[in-house]
Amino acid sequence: MSNGQLQLPKTIMPIIIIGIIAIIFLSKSTVTIDAGEAGVLWKRFAGGVVTDEAPLGEGFHIVAPWNEVIVYEVRQQELYEKMKVLSSNGLDILLETSTWYLPKANELGKLHQQIGENYLERIIKPALRSAARSVVGRYTPEQLYSSKRDVIQNEIFEETRIILEDQFIQLNEVLVRDVTLPPTIKDAIERKLKQEQESLEYEFRLVTATKEAEKQIIEAQGKADANRILSASLTDKILQDKGIEATIKLSESTNSKVIVIGSGKDGLPLILGNQ
Incomplete structure (x- = not known):
């Protein structure tokens, strides 16, 4: 002890330095991956992005501090797009779509290496817009407005899926939410x-x-x-017999009074009177 100051043992300082280094090491070496996510490992001294191994799954992981983990969301995601496209006769059509997609988890390393984290802007949006313009350009405004909506939706999905087939992206659905025509064209179609x-x-x-x-x-x-x-088929004899039957039934009625005067046409009696 000199000049009223406390001197620490010489072994304390190295321990403190080692502790600080250990804390930094651990903070740089631990990675927690949340639900619906996966991690791509990048090795600084061993070839960069790891593409031949499965990505890191959910949970706690320890990696070397000089390496890096890039976290991707692997749940289904939605892209809402509003774009202007041309019909077969050159009219502007406003198309609103929803696209459901997700990166292929087992190919995240290749996705990160060849395309990068911004794959939505780099490949999905251009692919969707290209497919939409190609498909809509084959139809008239009348077809887009009425009977061809489901057909157009399926064709856009198929063309987009083909474009993304080798891009490590899984396309689940493309939905056409709305088709907006120029007001004059819409009114004309509705009148028709x-x-x-x-x-x-x-x-x-x-x-x-x-x-x-x-x-x-x-x-x-x-x-x-x-x-x-x-x-x-009726003969005079049949008619006469029918007349006789009717006369008899009428004469037997309690509500009738029978008065026979001579004979009627065809030899039938005349019946008069009623009570």
């Missing part, structure tokens, strides 16, 4: 669709009326044929 609908309704009513008329003609013809056959 309305006219077509009215024409179809008129044709339906016309066909229905024609069928009803044909039905009535057939029924009338059937009744006429039945009456003709019945008339041809």
